[in-house]
Amino acid sequence: MPYLRSVNTIVALSTPPGSGALGILRLSGDQALTLIQPFFPGIQSWTPRHAHFARFVVEGNVLDEVVAITFPGPNSYTGEDVVELSFHGSPFILESALNALLAQGAQLAKAGEFTQRAFFNGKLDLSQAEAVGDLIASESASAHRLAFRQMKGSISKRLQALRQQLIDFAALIELELDFVEEDVEFAQRPALLTLLSELEGEIQKMLQTFKLGRAIKDGIPLVLAGAPNAGKSTLLNRMLNEDRAIVTDIPGTTRDTIEEKFKLGDHVFRLIDTAGLHESDDTVERLGIQKSWEKIQEAQFILHLIDPQTTAVSDAQGLQESLRSKATDAHILTVLTKADQWTSDYGKHWPEALCMGEGSSMDDLEARLNQGMVEAGWASHSEEVLIANARHAEALQAALHALMKAHTGLEGATSGELVAYDLREALQHLGSITGEIVADDLLSSVFSRFCIGK
Numbered sequence: 001m002p003y004l005r006s007v008n009t010i011v012a013l014s015t016p017p018g019s020g021a022l023g024i025l026r027l028s029g030d031q032a033l034t035l036i037q038p039f040f041p042g043i044q045s046w047t048p049r050h051a052h053f054a055r056f057v058v059e060g061n062v063l064d065e066v067v068a069i070t071f072p073g074p075n076s077y078t079g080e081d082v083v084e085l086s087f088h089g090s091p092f093i094l095e096s097a098l099n100a101l102l103a104q105g106a107q108l109a110k111a112g113e114f115t116q117r118a119f120f121n122g123k124l125d126l127s128q129a130e131a132v133g134d135l136i137a138s139e140s141a142s143a144h145r146l147a148f149r150q151m152k153g154s155i156s157k158r159l160q161a162l163r164q165q166l167i168d169f170a171a172l173i174e175l176e177l178d179f180v181e182e183d184v185e186f187a188q189r190p191a192l193l194t195l196l197s198e199l200e201g202e203i204q205k206m207l208q209t210f211k212l213g214r215a216i217k218d219g220i221p222l223v224l225a226g227a228p229n230a231g232k233s234t235l236l237n238r239m240l241n242e243d244r245a246i247v248t249d250i251p252g253t254t255r256d257t258i259e260e261k262f263k264l265g266d267h268v269f270r271l272i273d274t275a276g277l278h279e280s281d282d283t284v285e286r287l288g289i290q291k292s293w294e295k296i297q298e299a300q301f302i303l304h305l306i307d308p309q310t311t312a313v314s315d316a317q318g319l320q321e322s323l324r325s326k327a328t329d330a331h332i333l334t335v336l337t338k339a340d341q342w343t344s345d346y347g348k349h350w351p352e353a354l355c356m357g358e359g360s361s362m363d364d365l366e367a368r369l370n371q372g373m374v375e376a377g378w379a380s381h382s383e384e385v386l387i388a389n390a391r392h393a394e395a396l397q398a399a400l401h402a403l404m405k406a407h408t409g410l411e412g413a414t415s416g417e418l419v420a421y422d423l424r425e426a427l428q429h430l431g432s433i434t435g436e437i438v439a440d441d442l443l444s445s446v447f448s449r450f451c452i453g454k
């Protein structure tokens with residue numbers, strides 16, 4: 001991609017608003033260097049990528065002593081001339097400096113505009129740009145790892161290989177089209193069909209990682225489920241270490257689902273407390289129970305809480321079967337609650353269950369969750385490319401659909417033209433992930449989700 005020079009130079013605060021040790025203003029655009037010059041009367045020339053300690057002077061008054069670094073394009077984040085000014089992190093200083101730069105002709109950057117310019121200048125592709133946003137938002141070691149790998153181009157590389165194979169393939173088909181009168185078959189059908197199957201398999205494999213990828217990015221859905229009064233909200237509060245949910249001895253206390261982030265080691269869970277599951281005549285409670293089942297369907301982990309003192313074994317077993325059938329690939333852990341109130345006799349029907357009561361430690365539960373992560377293969381996904389973005393998953397799905405159409409066409413009597421059309425469509429969908437082929441409205445929707453200054 002050519003190195004595009006933008007008409008205007010943008011500026012924004014790149015560190016969080018408020019007081020801090022440092023506050024960084026960043027500029028990008030072909031006027032960036034000229035624009036800062038009046039504020040640095042002491043500096044004759046800038047050594048690229050060197051830290052200059054200098055006074056930032058506004059209308060004859062020293063506003064602050066700063067560290068200024070210039071990155072002349074194209075060797076910068078955006079590909080344009082970039083300047084980073086580290087001030088002392090006082091809101092007054094930063095606002096004054098920002099206003100002075102704006103008065104000098106800089107424009108306030110829109111959300112994600114720096115990264116958008118980097119994309120336009122070919123510094124990173126669209127999936128990498130999205131990963132920058134994910135990296136900033138990452139809340140756990142695993143989410144961070146995932147975003148970092150994507151930012152470094154893990155998805156881009158995998159897609160590039162796929163696209164190249166597909167381009168070669170499409171070229172063969174189109175070559176055949178050119179010689180259609182002579183009835184020549186350049187492409188060996190069986191070999192082509194094998195290649196198509198391989199490509200479909202590859203895409204399917206990537207799509208299968210979406211559930212895990214999304215869970216790592218947004219938190220792994222962990223649902224507390226069970227009969228009313230089983231002790232779900234009590235456990236939620238203990239896990240979060242705060243009185244988040246209302247607890248009473250009245251069955252049916254929780255109506256709406258309650259969702260909070262729960263951190264465990266490298267991972268973040270979306271911990272979800274639900275309404276007790278049973279047959280109810282109460283309209284509000286019924287709606288709550290319906291919502292519980294929706295959350296159960298999305299769950300990756302379910303803690304099935306049972307108070308063995310008040311629940312018949314057959315009822316609890318029946319409920320567990322329903323849970324298993326609704327959440328087919330979720331890990332279900334059985335937890336017998338209120339263990340401080342009963343003797344071990346109650347536990348004999350549930351040899352695998354975890355017993356918890358008032359005052360019992362959380363270590364066993366945490367160990368079980370960690371073990372579940374290992375069993376699900378979620379604790380070790382080091383090398384694999386993971387799809388964590390719904391936009392990418394949709395594009396892969398559409399590409400797969402087009403490939404499958406081409407496949408059926410190739411096996412049947414469909415004309416080469418239609419097959420070639422389907423292949424081109426698949427290529428387009430794959431290209432939209434990295435932004436090689438992309439519509440403007442999509443771009444603005446991607447970048448508008450960024451914060452200002454990124």
Ligand SMILES: Nc1nc2c(ncn2[C@@H]2O[C@H](COP(=O)(O)OP(=O)(O)OP(=O)(O)O)[C@@H](O)[C@H]2O)c(=O)[nH]1
Nearest residue numbers: 228229230231232233234252253254276338357358
């Ligand atoms: N002794 C004892 N009581 C408990 C324990 N866990 C919960 N309880 C009590 O059991 C009752 C119900 O607890 P909740 O946490 O509200 O139960 P729930 O499953 O959220 O109930 P619903 O929201 O109605 O479905 C409350 O009175 C709690 O104090 C426990 O480990 N030991």
Ligand SMILES: [Mg+2]
Nearest residue numbers: 232233253254
């Ligand atoms: Mg509750």
